[in-house]
Amino acid sequence: MLLTVFMYLAAAAFAGFSLYKVYLFAQNPLNNRWELYPVPGELGTRGSYGGSYYEEAEWWARPRQVSHTGVYREMLKESLFMRNLFVNRRKHWRLSYAMHLGIYLLVFFTFLLLAGAITELSGLRLTTLTGAGNHPWARLVYFATSVTGACGASLTAFGSASLLFSRVLDGTLRKYTDFDEYFNLCFILAAAVSGLIVWSTDPGFNYGREVVTAMLTFAPIRGGTALTVHILLFGALLIYIPRTKMSHYIGKYFAYHKVLWDNEPNLSGSVMEEKVRKSLEYIPQDRWSAPHVNSAGRQDSL
Amino acid sequence: MDSLKPQDITRPLSDQLISLDKFMPLPAPYDKPGMEPGPSPLKEAWKDNHCTTLDGIIGNDRLTRPGTKEEEERFVKNFLSGMDKLFSKETNSGFLTPFLLAFEYCAKCDACSEACHIFKASGEKEVYRPIFRSEALRKLYRRYKKGGGLAARFTGGDMEINLEAVLRLGELAYRCNLCRRCAQNCPLGLDNSLIAREIRALFSMEMGIAPTSLHERGTLLQLKTGSSTGMKRKAFSNIIEFIEEEIADRTGKMYKIPVDKKGADILLIHNAGEFLSWPDNPAAFAILFEEAGLNWTMSSELAGYDAVNYGIWYDDVQAQKIALAQRRAARELGVRRIVIGECGHAHRAAAVSSDRLAAGADNIPRESSFPILRDIVRSGAVKFDPLRNNFPVTLHDPCNIVRSMGVVMPQRQILKALCPQFREMTPHGVNNYCCGGGGGFSVMREMNFSEWKMKVAARMKFKQILDAFQDTIQDPVIPKYVCAPCSNCKGAIRDMLDLYQATAKFNVQYAGIVELMVNAMVIFDRPYFEWLQEGWAERKGI
Known part of the structure; x- marks a missing residue:
């Protein structure tokens, strides 16, 4: 039962710490504009060549239009394919993308485990003594789980191991890699390898469905040493990730949406102007100390 | 390694x-x-x-x-x-x-x-x-x-x-x-x-530690005298008169530059360095705005005649004070909008960096001059002859205008319309390289910094310029023009061309975009560029 409780805590910690980090960034004061073009929210070809509404005289008198399609398209390119790394650092992208693609597959795999567990709890067996069950849905879930789990864990293990080696072997990267960054890669590698070890004895990932079923029914997780070690590593990783720079799934959102792609102008009478007005009313509780920083007006930033 | x-x-x-x-x-x-x-x-x-x-x-x-x-x-x-x-x-x-x-x-x-x-x-x-x-x-x-x-x-x-x-x-x-x-x-x-x-x-x-050029002789001086150049109101008025006379001498036509005209549509603010180092630039703006019939003015109020804001490079407090002083100069005149001349960091400081600084009456719209200039070309309000600019021209993209503000096409549309031998640098647009003068370096000349600036910071831009003119670089008879529509970029390119003697040896010239426009205006019977005036008659038709 301890393993079940641990997994509840790990999942809750992952969600809780991640949301807390989102909350902290969201609570930061309205920042100055620091956009960087191309901004994909710009309409038409401007979104690709890097133009903006400033390319029109009296831009402020024209209706404000944002291309949400452009934003989503760029988000998808960056999230799913890590486009910027692909364009600017191809060698590193191959290794990093292997690991990230592995993680994406493992997230999908987790949903498939959940689907499988719910299917079995509702009375439809996914497996028979000889493998996948006969029902089309059962076969689909069973094989999709097997493929995503095996590929996901393998890619994650390969990617994290190769990133680790490249950081050790590449003189430049080695100089800039701190101990925690090696540790992070080792941690991911350990969790992935332990998963592969468990999988080697159970190619259909039945153990995974049993763990999810146990969590859904608040039942004890039964497993051998290998599974226990894997669960402990995976759970600890879930707790650890949001507290480290591996939470860049949050950082990247804010970096793009609230900084680089945020070119929302402060038009007279707009919602933004109201936000600016409130921000200007705030009296800072601390000040910079240089002599030229006097007490008049808002001083904290431009 | x-x-x-x-x-x-x-x-x-x-x-x-x-x-x-x-x-x-x-x-x-x-x-x-x-x-x-x-x-x-x-x-x-x-x-x-x-x-x-x-x-x-x-x-x-x-x-x-x-x-x-x-x-x-x-x-x-x-x-x-x-x-x-x-x-x-x-x-x-x-x-x-x-x-x-x-x-x-x-x-x-x-x-x-x-x-x-x-x-x-x-x-x-x-x-x-x-x-x-x-x-x-x-x-x-x-x-x-x-x-x-x-x-x-x-x-x-x-x-x-x-x-x-x-x-x-x-x-x-x-x-x-x-x-x-x-x-x-x-x-x-x-x-x-x-x-x-x-x-x-x-x-x-x-x-309290910042380079003298940016702080004492920069933002502090601007807040005290009205300009980082130290130019006071009276000196500004004298320079405007000088520019009016210069235009008359150069073009044969007299223009009156409007200053402190209440209720104008546009308050045009230049980097004050233009008045001292490149007066042809504000002169060309005046010619174009007058010929296009725009309702515009300049300001002689504190900070109203100097668009620079060095604070954005090193000090938020100074940046804030200067941005507000500029807004208030516009407010005093009751203009509809502030338009920034050819100065990259001033574009960004006025339009972007200080955008979330003011609300209400100080929230006056700010915009780039480039779309207005592009519209002058497109509208036909001023007649141009592109053959007057028939020499190799390349464009430097100021980072602040392009990468940080998204003004990419208007300047290209002007050059493509008025310069038959226009060619891009590689890379260009939002992927451009800095001139080497960005972040305040253009005005920082202390000790041995200028040498580093030219040999290291500006090196990539010099390489780009040479690459763009590889077909004609060795022929000093053919003028080659680097269009740098930003005062600080121009400063860096001037210093770069001086250090490498590229103007003297290879006839590489530089200036802004409005000078090219005026050079192509059909109403004038002679080139606007001094370096084209010598032997102009023989070179007609190049």
Whole structure:
């Protein structure tokens, strides 16, 4: 039962710490504009060549239009394919993308485990003594789980191991890699390898469905040493990730949406102007100390 | 490969971290020995008072060595206090989110290094790698916040905080043009140039240390006299009269430049450096705006005749004061909009950086002059003959106007319409390289900084210019024109062409975009450019 409780805590910690980090960034004061073009929210070809509404005289008198399609398209390119790394650092992208693609597959795999567990709890067996069950849905879930789990864990293990080696072997990267960054890669590698070890004895990932079923029914997780070690590593990783720079799934959102792609102008009478007005009313509780920083007006930033 | 690592920033005073040699090679004709001037020796006297232990260069002349042990301790203590303030909502609200993101989330993939013109042009000197500076700050901060224990070492806080580290970091903040090309290449969208800027802000706002050119002879002078050039109202009026006379002499037509015209549609603000160094530029604006029949004015109020705002490079307090002074000059005149002339950082300071600074009556619309100029060409309100500009022309993209503001096409549309031999640099648009004068460098001339600026910071741009003109560079009879629609970029390109004698030897000329427009105006019977006036009759039809 301890393993079940641990997994509840790990999942809750992952969600809780991640949301807390989102909350902290969201609570930061309205920042100055620091956009960087191309901004994909710009309409038409401007979104690709890097133009903006400033390319029109009296831009402020024209209706404000944002291309949400452009934003989503760029988000998808960056999230799913890590486009910027692909364009600017191809060698590193191959290794990093292997690991990230592995993680994406493992997230999908987790949903498939959940689907499988719910299917079995509702009375439809996914497996028979000889493998996948006969029902089309059962076969689909069973094989999709097997493929995503095996590929996901393998890619994650390969990617994290190769990133680790490249950081050790590449003189430049080695100089800039701190101990925690090696540790992070080792941690991911350990969790992935332990998963592969468990999988080697159970190619259909039945153990995974049993763990999810146990969590859904608040039942004890039964497993051998290998599974226990894997669960402990995976759970600890879930707790650890949001507290480290591996939470860049949050950082990247804010970096793009609230900084680089945020070119929302402060038009007279707009919602933004109201936000600016409130921000200007705030009296800072601390000040910079240089002599030229006097007490008049808002001083904290431009 | 350079063996230096960020921890080496703490090395003792006796060690200069790098020496400048073996720069990135330049293309023909500067690929031959003797075409590039040699380095000047470092003066011994500078070493005693300034920080020369980074690269032998002094960019921040006000960053001087403390005289006593007590002063040294106070210096480091003030730095640490300032570092705390960078992380506080109370003191760094406007940049807290982008700064925290850049500080916390760097994945150390090194994609930024390939994007950095300073790193590449220097021959890949380690201290100029964009993450070197950021990582040094991270290590200092983590050591400071977590002490010297295991937890600090685990997260990279593995170096001592000493005077030399703080001094070197203060200098290193002025080895970045703040062009933001690194951020464009970052897979996580993080900005190393912002970290450089924040270090500058810390030194200025907490320790009162900023280069004389930016602070005392920059923002302080502007707030005192009205202009960073020191030009007062009376001098401004005299210059306007001088420009009116110059236009009459040059074109044979008299124009009256409107000043302090209440209720005008447009308040046009130039970088005041134009009046002193390139008066042809504001003169050309006046000709075009008058010929197009625009309802415009200039202002003689404090800061109303100088669009510069050096504060955006190093000090939020100064930036705020100047931006508000400019808005208030516009408000006094009751204009509909502020239009910025050919000045990149002024574009960004007025339109973008200060956008969330004012509400209500001070929230006056600001816009670039480029779309207005493009519309003048398109509308047919002024007649142009492109054959008058029939010589090779290339365009420099000011980072602040293009990468940080998204004004990319209007200037190209003008050049494509008026310059038959227009050719792009590679790369260009939002992927351009900085001129080398960005982030304040254009006006920073202290000690030996100018030499570094030209040989390292401006090197990539010089290479781009040479590459763009490879077909004609060796023929000094053919003028080659670098269109640099930004005062500070023009300053950097002027210094670059002087250092390499590219104008004298190869007839490489430079100026802005409005000069090209006026040169092509059919109502004038002679070229606007002085360098075209000699032998104009013989060259008609080139």
